[in-house]
Amino acid sequence: MRTLIRPAGFVDSPFGHDGKVARLAGGLNWFGLVELIKIDGRKRVSTEVAPVEGIQARFDEAMAADWARITGQRPALQMGERTIRLDQPQVMGIINATPDSFSDGGSYGDSASAAEAGAAMAASGAAIVDVGGESTRPGAATVWEGDEIERVLPIVQRLAAGGNAVSIDTRKSAVMSAAMAAGARMVNDVSALTWDEQSAAVVASIGAPVVLMHHQGDPQTMQKDPRYDDVLVEVYLWLEDRIAAAETAGIARDKILIDPGIGFGKTVAHNLELINGMALLHGLGCPILFGASRKRMIGALANEAPADRRLGGSLALALKAVEQGAQIVRVHDVPETVQALKIWRGLRDAALTPRSA
Known part of the structure; x- marks a missing residue:
């Protein structure tokens, strides 16, 4: 017990x-x-x-x-020369260099336009830009690591050269190594270092922050009747196990972030229960990254709104997450999310200012 x-x-x-x-x-x-x-x-x-x-x-x-x-206080993330404070919510912008991502697949004609979009996100207030070259939407096929590297490397290089804090969104150790050599300073792994047996050693040797995301199944199968007896407790315990495994592999606990994995092997009901109870995850002692931007659950709750019409739902979920202490929200719509968090921060600042007698 x-x-x-x-x-x-x-x-x-x-x-x-x-x-x-x-x-x-x-x-x-x-x-x-x-x-x-x-x-x-x-x-x-x-x-x-x-x-x-x-x-x-x-x-x-x-x-x-x-x-x-x-x-306890969450230490700031050190991403090269950039320091990302976690005593206030931060925004991570999404750049998908893929032809088949559920929301923005094929949006960028080449690496230069993708890097320009990432730089614009940073200019709009994104603390981190997350670059991925493989779609992990439900049903997505695995991408060969060589193709993935070819997709992401020029973008990472351009963004890093511009002084931006760059994260690499990948499950593959070879992609992690190539991207980190090109200037990425964080690994965001939707498999929580389970897909590639070399990935934990690579992350440990580099000493970079890493995001461990909960999932059930892989992209090909994860939405085929996912089941939990108690999704909140099971996600907590699964992430606890993955944190322990990462530490055993030599990754310092203060380099680990966690992600509840909204939509990764979860029904809409699972997602809602997990989001409502997400503050439980602070017991793991790691910063929480939350990503629900434009996801299918928004359409399911809002008249089947397509991915490009889910801004309102994305903002509602981001604000729900920061109300429960999530330190980073991963989003497609950076300017709008940054503005929403500025208003939230203004309300918090007013509440935390002692009233004069």
Whole structure:
């Protein structure tokens, strides 16, 4: 038996609530309640909502360690000469150098136009530009690593040469190595270092930050009747295992980010349950990257809106994520998301400014 801790009961401001609220992951969110989720193995057996005030007196050693991770500051990401602070939400822009991505496949005529689009995202406020050369949408075919390298390398080189913080979105160790040599400073692996047995060693040797994303199945099969007994608990435990595996491979924990993997082997109902309970993942002590931009669930909930008409839903999900402390949101629509987060930040700043007597 063990008990997981999900922050809940979020409040606008800690003022006047001494001892009754806690700060989430060293960021701009505060919470006054927790949901205590008791599990046996991988199965939830009971839940209880309790106030933060006095809660630590009930903790065993494992819960105390989880609490320290939930409330602890997330260190900044060091991406070459760029420092990305994680005490406030950041935006990652998406550049898909693929002909078949679900949303923007084939949007760029050549590497120069793709790099120009990435630079425009950075100029609009994206802290990181994520470059990928293989679609991982449901049903997508695997791309040979040589083709993938040919697609991404010129884009990475141009963006890095312009001083941008670049992430490489790939499952393949050869692509990781080539992109990092070309100037990428982060690896974003939708397989959480499971697809290529050499990838963990490559990431460890480079010492770069890495995103471990939850998935069930591969792109060819992941949306064929995905099943969970308890999606939130299972995703938490799966990511916990992958963090441990990465550490065993020599990757420092402060270099690891996690992604709940919205839409990767999950129904709409699974996605919604996972998003609503996502604050639980702070117990893993790693920054959370959230990517739901233009995804199928938005169309499913909004009259089958096509991918290029899902901006409103994408913004709603991004704001839901940062309300639960997600440190990075990965999006196609950078200017609009940056503007939404500026308004959110303005509201937070106002709430966190003590009122004069």
